[in-house]
Amino acid sequence: AQSVTQLGSHVSVSEGALVLLRCNYSSSVPPYLFWYVQYPNQGLQLLLKYTSAATLVKGINGFEAEFKKSETSFHLTKPSAHMSDAAEYFCAVSGGTGFQKLVFGTGTRLLVSP
Amino acid sequence: GAVVSQHPSWVICKSGTSVKIECRSLDFQATTMFWYRQFPKQSLMLMATSNEGSKATYEQGVEKDKFLINHASLTLSTLTVTSAHPEDSSFYICSTEGPNTEAFFGQGTRLTVV
Numbered sequence: 001a002q003s004v005t006q007l008g009s010h011v012s013v014s015e016g017a018l019v020l021l022r023c024n025y026s027s028s029v030p031p032y033l034f035w036y037v038q039y040p041n042q043g044l045q046l047l048l049k050y051t052s053a054a055t056l057v058k059g060i061n062g063f064e065a066e067f068k069k070s071e072t073s074f075h076l077t078k079p080s081a082h083m084s085d086a087a088e089y090f091c092a093v094s095g096g097t098g099f100q101k102l103v104f105g106t107g108t109r110l111l112v113s114p
Numbered sequence: 115g116a117v118v119s120q121h122p123s124w125v126i127c128k129s130g131t132s133v134k135i136e137c138r139s140l141d142f143q144a145t146t147m148f149w150y151r152q153f154p155k156q157s158l159m160l161m162a163t164s165n166e167g168s169k170a171t172y173e174q175g176v177e178k179d180k181f182l183i184n185h186a187s188l189t190l191s192t193l194t195v196t197s198a199h200p201e202d203s204s205f206y207i208c209s210t211e212g213p214n215t216e217a218f219f220g221q222g223t224r225l226t227v228v
Contacts, residue, residue, distance in 0.1 A: 034217070036219075041123075041205075041222065042222060043120070043207055043222045044158075044219045045219075046217065101148070101160055101163065102148075102158075102217070103160075104157040104158045104159075105157060106157045107156075
């Protein structure tokens, strides 16, 4: 079975500051890990994914995440926040070879202030 | 890239009526469609998995007679909320696996039952 824990339901940063959104996972099999972004009343957009290749994964919009097996973590970072980054971010895990039956974390709302 | 079109994007219905939500894969065949539900300020929870030409598989606690899923073709899956009640008000999202094992989500449907 898989599970995801996202620490912090809300994260506030200033524009230009570092963004760090935390995600820890639990999986009985080698996991596939994902970060999604959701804007209000919209579906989910994939930011990046880890599929057992490089542990440092680069995604869209300047985001990246590092898979750390020893810490069972997959934290999302961005060096400099932009106002347009304000949204809800979800970490997700799936077991097996794909993303079937994604298990999502509870989400973290990123607030960016000028 | 592959696109999943979900319709309608929002719907308001009276208590006791039924509402149908459609998800179409526009340029690829979707043999499997996942249906998620998202309550306000909460994460996405998998409701059921539909497979083209066979019965859907429902997650524990999801009433299959209330949430009817039909996946009659490789490009269309539908979710019908029958005899809707206010507690069914939620954000419903479909997803499927596109080419290259990417996950694609529909735009979501916000259902409000009054």
